[in-house]
Amino acid sequence: MTQASTLFDKLWNDHVVVPETPNAPAVLYIDLHIVHEVTTPQAFSLLREKGLPVRRPDLTLATMDHSTPTTPLASFKDLPIVADGAANQIRQMEKNCRDFGIELLGFGSEHRGIVHVIGPELGATQPGKTIVCGDSHSSTHGAFGAFAFGIGTTEVGHVLATQCLLQRKPKTMAINIDGQMPDGVSAKDLILAIIGEIGVEGGTGYVLEYRGNAIRSFNMEQRMTVCNMSIEAGARAGLIAPDDTTFEYLHGRPRVPRGVDWDKAVTRWQALRTDDAATYDKSVTLDVRCLQPMVTFGTNPGMVIGVNDPVPDAGNDPSFRKALDYMQLTPGKPLSHNSIDVVFIGSCTNGRISDLEQAAAILRGHKIAAGVRMLVVPGSQQIKNEAEARGLDIIFKKAGAEWREAGCSMCIGMNGDIVKPGQLSVSTSNRNFEGRQGIGARTILASPATAAASAIRGRVTDPRSI
Amino acid sequence: MKAIKRIQSRTVVLATKDIDTDQIIPARFLTTTSREGLGKNLFHDLRYNKDGSDKPDFPLNAATAKGCEILVAGRNVGCGSSREHAPWALLDYGFRAVISTAIADIFRNNSLKNGLVPVVVDDDLHQYLLSKPGIEIDIDIVASTLTLPDGRVVEFPIDVFARHCLIEGIDQLGYLRNHADTIQSFEEARSWTP
Numbered sequence: 001m002t003q004a005s006t007l008f009d010k011l012w013n014d015h016v017v018v019p020e021t022p023n024a025p026a027v028l029y030i031d032l033h034i035v036h037e038v039t040t041p042q043a044f045s046l047l048r049e050k051g052l053p054v055r056r057p058d059l060t061l062a063t064m065d066h067s068t069p070t071t072p073l074a075s076f077k078d079l080p081i082v083a084d085g086a087a088n089q090i091r092q093m094e095k096n097c098r099d100f101g102i103e104l105l106g107f108g109s110e111h112r113g114i115v116h117v118i119g120p121e122l123g124a125t126q127p128g129k130t131i132v133c134g135d136s137h138s139s140t141h142g143a144f145g146a147f148a149f150g151i152g153t154t155e156v157g158h159v160l161a162t163q164c165l166l167q168r169k170p171k172t173m174a175i176n177i178d179g180q181m182p183d184g185v186s187a188k189d190l191i192l193a194i195i196g197e198i199g200v201e202g203g204t205g206y207v208l209e210y211r212g213n214a215i216r217s218f219n220m221e222q223r224m225t226v227c228n229m230s231i232e233a234g235a236r237a238g239l240i241a242p243d244d245t246t247f248e249y250l251h252g253r254p255r256v257p258r259g260v261d262w263d264k265a266v267t268r269w270q271a272l273r274t275d276d277a278a279t280y281d282k283s284v285t286l287d288v289r290c291l292q293p294m295v296t297f298g299t300n301p302g303m304v305i306g307v308n309d310p311v312p313d314a315g316n317d318p319s320f321r322k323a324l325d326y327m328q329l330t331p332g333k334p335l336s337h338n339s340i341d342v343v344f345i346g347s348c349t350n351g352r353i354s355d356l357e358q359a360a361a362i363l364r365g366h367k368i369a370a371g372v373r374m375l376v377v378p379g380s381q382q383i384k385n386e387a388e389a390r391g392l393d394i395i396f397k398k399a400g401a402e403w404r405e406a407g408c409s410m411c412i413g414m415n416g417d418i419v420k421p422g423q424l425s426v427s428t429s430n431r432n433f434e435g436r437q438g439i440g441a442r443t444i445l446a447s448p449a450t451a452a453a454s455a456i457r458g459r460v461t462d463p464r465s466i
Numbered sequence: 467m468k469a470i471k472r473i474q475s476r477t478v479v480l481a482t483k484d485i486d487t488d489q490i491i492p493a494r495f496l497t498t499t500s501r502e503g504l505g506k507n508l509f510h511d512l513r514y515n516k517d518g519s520d521k522p523d524f525p526l527n528a529a530t531a532k533g534c535e536i537l538v539a540g541r542n543v544g545c546g547s548s549r550e551h552a553p554w555a556l557l558d559y560g561f562r563a564v565i566s567t568a569i570a571d572i573f574r575n576n577s578l579k580n581g582l583v584p585v586v587v588d589d590d591l592h593q594y595l596l597s598k599p600g601i602e603i604d605i606d607i608v609a610s611t612l613t614l615p616d617g618r619v620v621e622f623p624i625d626v627f628a629r630h631c632l633i634e635g636i637d638q639l640g641y642l643r644n645h646a647d648t649i650q651s652f653e654e655a656r657s658w659t660p
């Protein structure tokens with residue numbers, strides 16, 4: 001009998017080209033490399049300097065998302081690009097893909113979108129794969145039972161040239177979700193609560209595996225929201241074992257196997273689960289039966305409270321005080337005490353069709369509050385088309401929101417979609433860091449439902465009250 | 467990468483916890499296609515006023531901070547985005563080592579690949595370093611030790627392979643490429659293809 005293994009052990013073992021030793025890390029094979037315009041130019045320059053080809057362009061998928069404009073215009077190709085730097089980066093990406101034979105889902109492609117949205121949407125993201133991208137939210141793909149993690153540009157170069165990375169095996173942490181989620185509480189609320197529980201460095205050095213009935217009952221988009229923010233707890237990756245929900249989501253997507261090959265793949269994927277006798281390096285259990293909609297109040301995603309709870313006092317912690325000073329929030333008062341200026345719905349965390357559906361369900365028949373600017377940015381052009389087919393764009397526009405083309409947009413604020421200095425934003429994205437959404441921007445992270453409800457009232461609002 | 471064996475320098479202290487890579491180099495400076503010249507925008511929004519003048523109370527702007535190559539930072543430095551522009555900016559500015567009680571995973575990996583030495587110390591030593599900005603420290607990478615002005619010598623943990631690459635100036639891509647045959651055999655022997 002073989003030794004009991006965790007899901008992560010199985011993924012790791014299946015990709016070891018050269019085992020790790022005390023003196024050297026493992027050489028780990030990468031099955032899918034997703035590349036975008038911002039973190040790759042220097043890697044391609046290195047290949048040119050060394051005269052190296054891309055080893056497996058067929059396992060490399062390129063798109064543009066971070067610095068691309070989201071302004072709706074009739075001809076996407078003629079869109080103005082906000083800065084010369086961004087325009088140059090985009091031209092460079094087109095040239096790099098041409099020169100190295102990489103498929104680019106660029107402007108004009110109906111499949112363009114955020115890296116972590118299009119991988120799953122195309123079915124390129126599959127259980128059992130190793131997936132990397134020069135973007136920390138690569139942990140998203142772990143929702144399919146893939147080992148997926150963010151890398152730097154030097155490592156992007158390593159994967160382009162060798163299809164491998166040098167890696168030390170991380171430790172494993174089980175995140176056991178006890179009980180079923182209450183109505184009106186979302187996957188975003190759950191992951192914010194988890195980060196609040198284990199802290200922004202609680203996952204450092206670990207791969208988190210999310211387990212329990214609540215996770216099993218989540219659809220793939222909810223699972224992606226959870227895995228997406230694993231990095232915000234410092235984790236190397238997040239994982240959810242694949243099941244029928246995973247296979248149903250993938251079936252028929254453009255890049256999954258067909259016919260007999262599909263059946264074989266599903267059989268292989270079904271073995272991707274943690275054996276009953278396997279142990280984790282660490283386990284954390286969270287009871288979610290009384291979970292509230294969650295919001296952040298500080299400048300990292302671990303500074304989180306229930307939507308109606310008072311902002312905590314800083315006590316003697318200078319970093320905590322600095323965060324509250326930056327956010328200009330009053331300890332002892334709930335966030336609804338402050339009026340908000342901006343609402344952003346989108347990003348690789350919450351820019352998928354079910355996220356837009358939830359926001360639209362709250363907004364239907366309402367107007368956003370006077371003085372609030374609301375931006376709704378679909379995660380991909382496919383999602384944009386689907387939302388329009390369902391009439392969601394009409395609901396958003398009637399409510400007074402701006403409906404945009406796909407991209408990272410106001411999550412990272414590289415493309416001109418920014419929150420102005422001092423403005424308070426309720427955002428469905430993943431980072432409330434100082435200046436993340438623009439210089440001096442103050443960000444409250446929330447679910448799509450909470451963000452939409454807050455847009456209506458002009459204050460942070462419990463979506464269950466609408 | 468240039469071999470790096472020893473760093474002797476005074477320290478600059480940024481005591482705040484969880485300094486993320488967005489603070490180290492804000493996203494609007496990532497539209498570059500080069501890894502050079504990012505130092506002027508290091509900690510941009512903490513370091514400069516709106517008119518571009520220096521914020522006088524930011525530690526990097528103190529006259530005593532000029533030429534310092536060692537950054538002592540609060541716990542969990544480098545969290546957040548995977549942007550390698552963060553170590554590029556620190557190196558371009560002149561830093562060669564970052565000391566904290568905890569260093570975020572991707573930032574640590576990126577730093578090691580560029581010759582920025584991540585040094586993890588315990589709480590007691592961290593408190594001492596935070597309370598004494600500007601002290602002269604000797605970091606011996608070969609021995610994996612810090613020597614403090616009072617003569618104390620403290621070992622710090624560093625991955626054996628990463629240390630070897632730092633002190634010999636080894637290019638990890640070259641190391642990986644030496645495994646090309648093994649990689650090819652692995653691909654041919656797989657029971658499934660991605």
